[in-house]
Amino acid sequence: MTTSGVSAAQVQDPAAHADEAVPELVVRAVTVRFAGLVALDAVSFTVSPGSIHAVIGPNGAGKSTCFNVLSGVYRADRGTVHLGDQELTGLRPDRVARLGMARTFQNIVLTQGTVADNLMLGRHVLTRSGFASTALSLPGARREQRRHRERAREIAEFLDLGPVFDAPVMLLPYGVRKRVEMARALCMEPKVLLLDEPVAGMNGGERKRTAEAIAAVRDSLGISIVIVEHDMGLIMRLADEVTVLDFGRRIAGGTPDQIRQDPAVIRAYLGTGNEDEDGDEAPGPVAGAPAQPAPPVQVQRENEERQ
Numbered sequence: 001m002t003t004s005g006v007s008a009a010q011v012q013d014p015a016a017h018a019d020e021a022v023p024e025l026v027v028r029a030v031t032v033r034f035a036g037l038v039a040l041d042a043v044s045f046t047v048s049p050g051s052i053h054a055v056i057g058p059n060g061a062g063k064s065t066c067f068n069v070l071s072g073v074y075r076a077d078r079g080t081v082h083l084g085d086q087e088l089t090g091l092r093p094d095r096v097a098r099l100g101m102a103r104t105f106q107n108i109v110l111t112q113g114t115v116a117d118n119l120m121l122g123r124h125v126l127t128r129s130g131f132a133s134t135a136l137s138l139p140g141a142r143r144e145q146r147r148h149r150e151r152a153r154e155i156a157e158f159l160d161l162g163p164v165f166d167a168p169v170m171l172l173p174y175g176v177r178k179r180v181e182m183a184r185a186l187c188m189e190p191k192v193l194l195l196d197e198p199v200a201g202m203n204g205g206e207r208k209r210t211a212e213a214i215a216a217v218r219d220s221l222g223i224s225i226v227i228v229e230h231d232m233g234l235i236m237r238l239a240d241e242v243t244v245l246d247f248g249r250r251i252a253g254g255t256p257d258q259i260r261q262d263p264a265v266i267r268a269y270l271g272t273g274n275e276d277e278d279g280d281e282a283p284g285p286v287a288g289a290p291a292q293p294a295p296p297v298q299v300q301r302e303n304e305e306r307q
């Protein structure tokens with residue numbers, strides 16, 4: 001689907017990476033340490049081409065660290081990241097972006113310029129004309145700028161941002177600004193889109209719209225999406241595959257249905273450290289607990305009490 005009337009064919013257009021097949025993203029045994037703390041401990045997973053792959057886990061599990069390794073912000077102490085044949089391990093963020101990995105940021109709230117200005121920033125990595133020829137408005141550079149602006153408008157329309165293309169972002173509601181941020185990343189024509197908590201802070205309507213937009217990106221553009229998000233309802237509806245982290249370790253992986261039933265996941269979200277003064281485990285999920293695993297846990301607890 002598309003979120004506006006723009007056809008998939010229009011959106012699947014040209015760009016740097018569109019003629020190349022989307023490759024697998026393979027994370028192998030990645031370890032990251034901060035002083036004495038192991039934030040990621042030999043974590044491995046594979047993102048299938050054209051899929052939505054969620055990375056979830058309780059607070060402090062290592063999700064952001066994982067994201068920062070994928071986008072080149074953090075350097076892994078051990079392990080590798082490959083996008084197809086291309087090794088990304090240890091490359092700087094700008095190089096990782098040029099190889100087809102575009103990311104959004106958890107806390108970014110765009111405030112400067114128009115929507116168009118922000119999307120053109122995303123086109124920057126694809127611009128061939130140098131700074132001087134653009135500044136001097138040479139004909140070739142002007143043509144290229146026009147082509148990029150047209151493409152930015154197509155992407156804006158795809159994400160329902162057409163009507164606000166020339167509006168200052170500062171005047172837009174929070175949820176729309178977050179969608180501008182996603183459009184900016186898409187303007188880089190990535191093979192893999194990394195979404196860091198894309199619905200954080202949104203109201204119900206904005207969440208629904210953003211979820212539709214994410215599904216539309218996968219279905220129409222065929223690129224892979226890696227998503228870190230605390231909204232478990234959204235993850236369970238959207239994701240094709242889920243990797244679950246806890247204390248820096250990968251404790252489970254599979255489809256949302258498999259994850260819902262996985263005892264290690266249920267244990268991690270219940271939290272084994274929630275003990276009261278008598279040493280009894282305090283019931284109830286920790287923050288960010290999945291909405292769906294609750295029934296199997298209750299059944300399991302009833303069985304334990306009966307024994």
Ligand SMILES: Nc1ncnc2c1ncn2[C@@H]1O[C@H](COP(=O)(O)OP(=O)(O)OP(=O)(O)O)[C@@H](O)[C@H]1O
Binds near residue numbers: 063
């Ligand atoms: N730059 C850093 N320096 C030191 N420790 C860090 C740094 N970044 C993360 N950590 C630690 O690494 C562990 C994993 O953190 P991370 O932010 O990756 O978890 P998370 O799953 O994203 O958590 P949350 O859901 O709360 O955002 C935590 O114990 C955290 O305190």
